[in-house]
Amino acid sequence: MAKASSNYTRRGERGTMVSSLSWFAVILAGLLLVAGGWSYFAGDTGQWREDLVGHRIPVLTSRDWQGTQVEVTHPALLYFFTDDCRFCDPARQELNEYAASLLDHPGVPVYAIAKPDFPDGLPAPRFHEGIRAVRLLSGGASLQFVRQVPIYVRTATDGSILRAYVGVAHAGELRELHR
Numbered sequence: 001m002a003k004a005s006s007n008y009t010r011r012g013e014r015g016t017m018v019s020s021l022s023w024f025a026v027i028l029a030g031l032l033l034v035a036g037g038w039s040y041f042a043g044d045t046g047q048w049r050e051d052l053v054g055h056r057i058p059v060l061t062s063r064d065w066q067g068t069q070v071e072v073t074h075p076a077l078l079y080f081f082t083d084d085c086r087f088c089d090p091a092r093q094e095l096n097e098y099a100a101s102l103l104d105h106p107g108v109p110v111y112a113i114a115k116p117d118f119p120d121g122l123p124a125p126r127f128h129e130g131i132r133a134v135r136l137l138s139g140g141a142s143l144q145f146v147r148q149v150p151i152y153v154r155t156a157t158d159g160s161i162l163r164a165y166v167g168v169a170h171a172g173e174l175r176e177l178h179r
Contacts, residue, residue, distance in 0.1 A: 045168065046165055046168055047165070047167060049145075049165065049166055050164075052161050053161055053162065053163065053164065055160065056158070057074070057153070058142050059072065059073050060072035060113070060136060060143075061137045062135055062137050064133065064134050064135075065123075065135070069137075072111050072113065073109075074155040074156065074157055074159045075154075076109045076111055076154075077107075077110045077152065077153070077154050077178050078111050078152070078153045079092075079111065079150060080115075080146050080149055080153070081112060081113070081125070081149050081150050082114065085149045087167060087168050091150040091169065092125055092126075094170055094171070095128070095174065096127060096128040098174040099127075099128035099129075099130040100130075102130060102178075107178050107179070110131045110132070110178075111131070112127050112131050113134055113136050114134070114135045114136065115135075115136060116136050116137060118135050145164075148166045149166075151165070151166045152164065152165045152166075152173075152174075165177060
């Protein structure tokens with residue numbers, strides 16, 4: 001009889017251990033769900049793209065929203081965006097605030113560059129007067145690195161990338177990109 005009681009106790013301990021592990025798994029899954037939701041809904045922070053430094057971008061042929069052909073030359077700060085990007089609007093607002101602060105110190109030109117298939121029926125996004133918004137017409141092969149938007153790229157005179165940032169750049173990152 002004592003033997004049966006001992007087995008019962010072991011099963012009870014094992015059941016308690018399994019129960020503790022189950023609760024741990026539930027709590028861990030909940031934390032991961034919250035973290036994933038937070039990054040999806042509030043995750044507008046970005047990251048530096050050191051792997052793009054040195055990549056060369058040629059002069060880009062584009063058109064502004066009035067249809068005038070524009071050559072995007074270097075050095076420049078290039079901001080690539082699309083119409084269906086959920087972080088592009090907050091990034092545009094940050095870029096506009098930054099451009100407004102540069103009235104006395106303009107630095108290199110700033111271009112907001114939309115993909116070639118940006119829908120014709122959509123109005124031009126509202127950018128600060130110091131930012132030239134254009135639709136890209138050429139440069140496909142040289143822009144293969146634009147897989148994530150928004151992306152900011154600071155180029156040198158020869159078109160090589162000095163710095164690149166993916167995500168919503170705030171004032172500090174924009175200063176670093178623009179210098």
